[in-house]
Structure formats: structure tokens, C-alpha cells
Amino acid sequence: MEKNIQELLIQLLKDSLVKLKLDSVFQEELILDFPTDERFGDFSTNLALRLSKLAKRSPRDIAISLIDSLNGQLEGSPAEGFVKEIKVEGAGFINFYLSEKYFYEQLKRIIVEGRDAHKINLGRGKNVLIEFVSANPTGSLSVAHARQAAVGDSLANTLEFIGFKVSREYYLNDEGNQINILGGSVELRGKELAGEKVEFPENYYQGDYIYDIAKLAKEKGVRTEGLGDFAAEYILEIIKKELEDFGVRFDCWYSQKELQKSAKIDSSFEFLRKNNLLYEQEGALWFKSTEFGDDKDRVVIKSDGSYTYLAPDIAYHEEKYKRGFSWLINLWGPDHHGYISRLKASVQAFGHSADSLCVVIVQLATIFREGKVVHMSTRKGQYITLREVLDEVGKDASRFFFLMRRTSSHLDFDLDVAKKQTSENPVYYVQYAHARICSILRSASFAPRQDTDLSLLKEKEEIALIKKILQFSSVLNVCLVTLDPYMLTVYLQELAESFHKFYDLHRVLGQHDALTEARLSLIDAVKITLATGLELVGVSKPEKM
RNA sequence: GCGCCUGUGGCCCAACGGAUAGGGCGUUAGCCUCCGGAGCUAAAUGUGUGGGUUCAAUUCCCACCAGGCGCACCA
Secondary structure, eight states: OOSOHHHHHHHHHHHHHHHTTOTTTOOSOOOOBOOSSGGGOSEEEOHHHHHHHHHTSOHHHHHHHHHHHHHHHHTTSTTTTTEEEEEEETTTEEEEEEOHHHHHHHHHHHHHHGGGGGOOOOSTTOEEEEEOOOOOTTSOOBHHHHHHHHHHHHHHHHHHHTTOEEEEEEEEOOSSHHHHHHHHHHHHHHHHHTTOOOOOOTTSOOSTHHHHHHHHHHHHTOOGGGHHHHHHHHHHHHHHHHHHHTTOOOSEEEEHHHHHHSSHHHHHHHHHHHTTOEEEETTEEEEOGGGGTOSSOEEEEOTTSOBOTHHHHHHHHHHHHHTTOSEEEEEEOGGGGGGHHHHHHHHHHTTOOGGGEEEEEOOOEEEEETTEEOOOBTTTTBOOBHHHHHHHHOHHHHHHHHTSSOTTSOEEEEHHHHHOOSTTOHHHHHHHHHHHHHHHHHHTTOOOOTTOOGGGOOSHHHHHHHHHHHTHHHHHHHHHHHTOTTHHHHHHHHHHHHHHHHHHHOOSTTSOHHHHHHHHHHHHHHHHHHHHHHHHHTOOOOSOO
């Protein structure tokens, strides 16, 4: 079966609408829902309810006609034999019940093809650039950056898996005010270390690491004017190591300093000027962002002649398109959400659609220790760093935890719970299922075979487990639509649960040969699916634990 | 003041306008002669308030209440 069963059924529905002359009144796109409750079948549609008013017939009446027609169309179609029953239920829902034959065939694909069987090609090779973290190189990464890193990397993994060509990028703010302040901070700390009495301004970087950099700068004989760059480079190395240990790699570190040196900012301004989108007022240069739906126009060159933050960003994003990316995804902290409309305005000014730039706001995580909030202040250098979370909780638990809520919601992260190696901790629940399967497969010296008779899998828990495995691709689709990988963690927990329930009631080993073989194949498919999901989340898949 | 996000059992949450509002934690009571008990089974507690749209609203719209965040010629 080339097309998936869902698409086939939708096509049959469309044909039935035409046959019943109902297609003219129903103009919307036809979709099949996954019912929340398995009692309502494998697919469901509310089509008859929605048609009721338009066609001036009762919902159940329409549903019955549709089902009649569907049953007729099914004969001889590629879906024949895969649909057990189509029923009208409730107020007029049409519910589709698939046959076991369908599930066995899909399961076989996974056993034979492995993880690739889950790959649905939704991306079709489209070039997408995901820019995330992009923290200023002025200190260690915080938990806020950690969540962005976890979300961004998993989203990138997921998009890659479903056929996009993904590039991960970190925009490096290695020039400007904050680097000057960083340099100033190092200079003052250096003087302090030399015994001078200094007044340390409140907006300078207060963290102790500044002392370390000051010492090092002295050893290397760095001159005052080079302190900012020196410190930024030093801190960047720390950030790179932190991300690496977190399992996050970037394809490109895009330097703002390099961008400034090139003529790209000027040439982007030239383009805007030609299109009458720049004007001078009160000694500053303004971008007419209101032409593209922004609340007000924005300054790009201040009256003192320097660029605002937006200026290089306009050129930077135009450059992204020129580099061949047709879809841009940016992950930002919630403090930047006011910035979305002006950046969208800027890409539109260059003729790109507003939708080609997607901004995902990653909400903050509140850290709890022993049930109490840990208060943070970046300015004072008092904040929980990615490094601390890694040291205390470890990579697996922290990456999983950061994805356990919708990206747009606040996340409470209790360090003590994440540390626990008990059932309270969902990471271990999922990993345990994987290790348990590995253990069984090991002791049976299992190797997948083509000719296994999967139709021996008849138990309720077995069928439920197969269905759960097959849901994986629709979860990937949800991740794409919501631009949020968080559903993966929900799914992994459900799949693990489904497996544990099966395991508790049915023995795999020691059955008659054919049944043991079928059950080994089933749990192998669970293993493949768990492993794939864990990889996308960025968590290890232990064979023993 | 304007804008964005969030209000669901003791606590944390649940993609899609649908069917008896699902799950987890915690609590209580059970389950190992048996493939890994980091597991399984069972019990109890409910949509912030007031309107509206709809055959159908936790979901959409309006107002209000509560909490968080943002509103720079900062980055």
C-alpha cells in the first residue's frame, strides 16, 4: 500500500460526497480525526454533523447514506480488507474500525525496515534554518538558554527525521554595548586584583568568572581595548563546551562582528531606501515597519550614528534567505516577543512572506529545589547555569524535563525530582522499558525474520501496543504543525506504559515457538520506536541500567 | 494604558470545536515459585466569573477577576 490508509479513506469519503451530490455544499478540507477514545474506532469524522444544516437532513441520516456509499467504494479499492467496519455512532459521527490485518502489515514494515519505517517525508528536502540559544557571550548559559537548547535541538532532530534539510545556527552577539561593558568589567576587576580601589558599576557583570578572565588577560598581556573581545572569546569556548556536553551541536556560529565588517548592512539599507522604506527624522534613520503591520516605525540608525539592534538583524535575516533557506525558525525568550512584528516586517520588506519566518517563544523555566523556588538574577550573576543542571541532574533527565511541557508554557523544574531514579521520574520509566526489552531480546538471541506470523498477536494488550507504535508518525506530524517537540515526551511515556502493561500480563519467552517469535518481534518494534523517540529528544537509550 | 501568555481535582499537566473532561504525582488497598518490581492492578477528588456564537464550547468571541511577561534612538 503506497498511500497510507488515512489518505485512502479521505479519498473514498470525497468520492462518496460527489456520489451523493453533497460535494457542492461542503467546501472545507476533509480530515479524519484520531478519536481520543478507542471505543470510537481508529479514525472518526464529524462530517455528517457538519453537513446536516447545509443539506437540511438529519446527521444520522446523512451518515448512513455516506457509509452505504463508502462500503460500496471500498470493494476493489487498495483499502479493501483493511477496514473492518464503518459505523455511525453518537450524534452522527462516522467511525472507522480498521482490521487486524492492517495492523499486522504495518507492524511487519517496522520490523523489516526498522526506524526508517517511521519516516514520513513531510519536508521534501526543504531547507530550513533553526536559530536558537544565541546568548550573548558574556557569561555561562542559564537554564533559560538550556530549555531553548533542548527544544531547538529536538525540533531540529524531528524536522530532519521527517525529511527537512535542517541547519542549526547560533547568532553570536560578539560586538556592541554588552561586549564593551564586559571589557570594562574585566578591566575594573583587573585593577582590583592589582590592589586598586575601584567603583564597580551596577550594570557591569558581577560574576566571579570575571576575576578569572582578568587574571588570564594579565598573564597574556591583553591591552585594555582588547579586553572585551578577549573575554567574549574565552566565554564562547565555555558556552561551546556546555552545549556540547548537553548534546547540542550547531552547524554555524554566525558572528555579528563579521556581519558588521561586511557591506551587508549597508546594502540591505540601500535596498530599503530604493523601495522608499527608510526616512530620516530627529537625526535618526527610521524603517517604515508599519507598512508591514508593525505598531510603529523603528529606528535603525540612532542620532549618534550607531546602529540599533535591529539594523544588523535585518541584514542577517535577508542573508539567511540568500544562503538558500526558504524557511526560517527562530527560538526566542519571552522577553523578545515584542520584537517579532518588526522582524517579520523586515523580511516582508525584502519580498518574503511573513509565514516564511516562524518565531517560537520558549517560556522560562522556574527552578525548584526541595519544593522551593530558586530565585535568580542575571545582573548579579546569581542564576542557575546549564552547567549546574548538567552536573546535578545529568543530560538525559534534564533534556527530557525541558520538553515535558508545551514550549509556550511555564515549566517548573524540580532539581530533586529530576535527580530521583524512581518511578516519579518519567525519564527512567521510558528508559527502563527500553532496557527491559533489550534484556529479553538478548536472552532470546532474537533476530528479526520476514516470515514471522504476527497474526498470533491477538491479546487486547498486544493490539493496543501495535496501535500505539503506529501512532508515532502522527505525533511527528503534530510536532511539525505546532513547531514543538514536546509531544514526543508525552508519546514516549504512553508507549512505555503500553509496553509495561503488556509485559505484566503476557509472557514473551517460554511460549510455543511461533508465539514467542511473534511477541519478540512485537517488542522489537517497541524498542525501535522508543529508541527513535529518545534519539529525537536527545536522551540516551540504555540497553542496561 | 496597550500587547502577549496562563487559569482544569491536594499538586503538575492533556495536539485537533465533538461523544461519559483524559493522564501523571501524591494518598489508600492489593500483585514477585515466573522474561529486569525503576513494573502492574484497583479506589477517590473537576473546567476562574458572567455573557455570546454553535447541533455541540475546557477549546472560538466579548467583558471581568487572578497570575506571569513585554511595551527603548538596550541588546
